[in-house]
Amino acid sequence: xxxxxxxxxxxxxxxxxxxxxxxxxxxxxxxxxxxxxxxxxxxxxxxxxxxxxxxxxxxxxxxxxxxxxxxxxxxxxxxxxxxxxxxxxxxxxxxxxxxxxxxxxxxxxxxxxxxxxxxxxxxxxxxxxxxxxxxxxxxxxxxxxxxxxxxxxxxxxxxxxxxxxxxxxxxxxxxxxxxxxxxxxxxxxxxxxxxxxxxxxxxxxxxxxxxxxxxxxxxxxxxxxxxxxxxxxxxxxxxxxxxxxxxxxxxxxxxxxxxxxxxxxxxxxxxxxxxxxxxxxxxxxxxxxxxxxxxxxxxxxxxxxxxxxxxxxxxxxxxxxxxxxxxxxxxxxxxxxxxxxxxxxxxxxxxxxxxxxxxxxxxxxxxxxxxxxxxxxxxxxxxxxxxxxxxxxxxxxxxxxxxxxxxxxxx
Numbered sequence: 001x002x003x004x005x006x007x008x009x010x011x012x013x014x015x016x017x018x019x020x021x022x023x024x025x026x027x028x029x030x031x032x033x034x035x036x037x038x039x040x041x042x043x044x045x046x047x048x049x050x051x052x053x054x055x056x057x058x059x060x061x062x063x064x065x066x067x068x069x070x071x072x073x074x075x076x077x078x079x080x081x082x083x084x085x086x087x088x089x090x091x092x093x094x095x096x097x098x099x100x101x102x103x104x105x106x107x108x109x110x111x112x113x114x115x116x117x118x119x120x121x122x123x124x125x126x127x128x129x130x131x132x133x134x135x136x137x138x139x140x141x142x143x144x145x146x147x148x149x150x151x152x153x154x155x156x157x158x159x160x161x162x163x164x165x166x167x168x169x170x171x172x173x174x175x176x177x178x179x180x181x182x183x184x185x186x187x188x189x190x191x192x193x194x195x196x197x198x199x200x201x202x203x204x205x206x207x208x209x210x211x212x213x214x215x216x217x218x219x220x221x222x223x224x225x226x227x228x229x230x231x232x233x234x235x236x237x238x239x240x241x242x243x244x245x246x247x248x249x250x251x252x253x254x255x256x257x258x259x260x261x262x263x264x265x266x267x268x269x270x271x272x273x274x275x276x277x278x279x280x281x282x283x284x285x286x287x288x289x290x291x292x293x294x295x296x297x298x299x300x301x302x303x304x305x306x307x308x309x310x311x312x313x314x315x316x317x318x319x320x321x322x323x324x325x326x327x328x329x330x331x332x333x334x335x336x337x338x339x340x341x342x343x344x345x346x347x348x349x350x351x352x353x354x355x356x357x358x359x360x361x362x363x364x365x366x367x368x369x370x371x372x373x374x375x376x377x378x379x380x381x382x383x384x385x386x387x388x389x390x391x392x393x394x395x396x397x398x399x400x401x402x403x404x405x406x407x408x409x410x411x
Contacts, residue, residue: 001106001294004028004064006051006071006096010037010263010273012255013070013111016283018042020291025064028057028071033265034273040262052095058102069100072111072278097125101132104337106161107294109286111278114140114153126157133377135163137172144214145176147281148256149186151214154278156286162344162381164372171289183211183254195237197245199223208235208243215254220275222251248274256281323391341384345370357389 005014008027018024027046029035038046051057073092100108116122136159143152158168191211198216200207224245248270256279263270324335349364364370
């Protein structure tokens with residue numbers, strides 16, 4: 001499946017999805033230094049496009065024909081380290097939703113800090129996703145339970161067009177570790193220190209950590225131990241000459257970037273990129289879970305030969321869509337959506353030869369998979385099937401002549 005990464009930063013989420021076997025076809029990142037870093041590590045293009053310019057962005061993204069859109073809109077205005085008020089960057093969450101509205105990929109993955117889920121911007125985005133008919137899985141994942149030696153909590157909103165809400169929840173829960181991953185768990189004997197300093201936001205918080213616990217969240221700043229640091233009762237040990245701050249490379253490794261990842265820019269730039277990034281292994285965890293779900297679904301709902309033959313015989317893909325455009329005056333994209341919904345209905349329950357549409361829709365509505373869809377999606381599918389029936393009647397197609405089809409029927 002073809003993926004486009006929005007607000008890609010230096011490439012943490014892209015790297016995770018690539019590791020899971022997905023094809024990334026392009027990325028979009030407005031910060032030049034992050035885009036430069038991204039380009040050093042991937043062969044596909046990265047565009048320095050302002051995604052708040054939705055019309056321009058959509059034109060480029062639609063040309064790429066993605067099946068999946070991933071990305072994390074800038075989170076500073078939602079983050080615990082930021083202003084804790086919503087500002088201009090929060091509007092980029094709504095821009096992400098509007099891009100999804102225009103492109104309508106089969107799936108999307110939106111990532112942000114944990115507190116973003118309670119924001120006004122996300123509520124607006126959520127309303128857009130539901131209006132479009134996406135089933136949503138919304139979860140806060142702790143990176144230390146997903147293969148990352150870091151106590152970093154991130155909010156994920158994962159959408160499937162026409163899917164049921166929480167379609168991925170059980171899989172995301174089932175694959176998590178039962179314990180937090182420590183630095184010693186991840187690096188083994190490769191570390192040459194036991195304790196390290198991570199500069200706190202204020203001295204009411206601890207600053208010294210052990211490698212026998214998950215690292216705290218890697219932030220966008222990295223400072224040495226200041227002279228006169230007063231210490232904290234919860235520090236893993238007192239500060240002495242053996243306690244130092246992590247190097248830039250060590251911080252990138254804790255973010256689970258590979259050791260040979262290429263970095264560029266000033267030290268300040270690199271630290272900011274690393275702190276902003278999605279941990280690679282967290283992105284990979286989500287990607288593998290989604291990939292497993294998609295592959296499993298494709299096996300379960302693979303269309304039988306007889307159904308494919310019927311669609312070919314009736315010119316389903318082309319003739320039905322063209323009829324909707326020419327006779328019903330529907331937009332070509334809407335006509336394509338209608339055709340996809342009829343196929344979705346047939347993947348849930350095949351229509352018997354000569355079966356009346358009213359009876360078929362009644363039986364379809366009894367199928368568990370159909371009942372699990374949102375009311376709006378069920379309504380859209382019923383409307384599409386009714387139009388398909390009208391199309392068959394208008395073109396004098398005799399359904400009774402179609403041989404019986406065999407496949408997934410529910411009674």
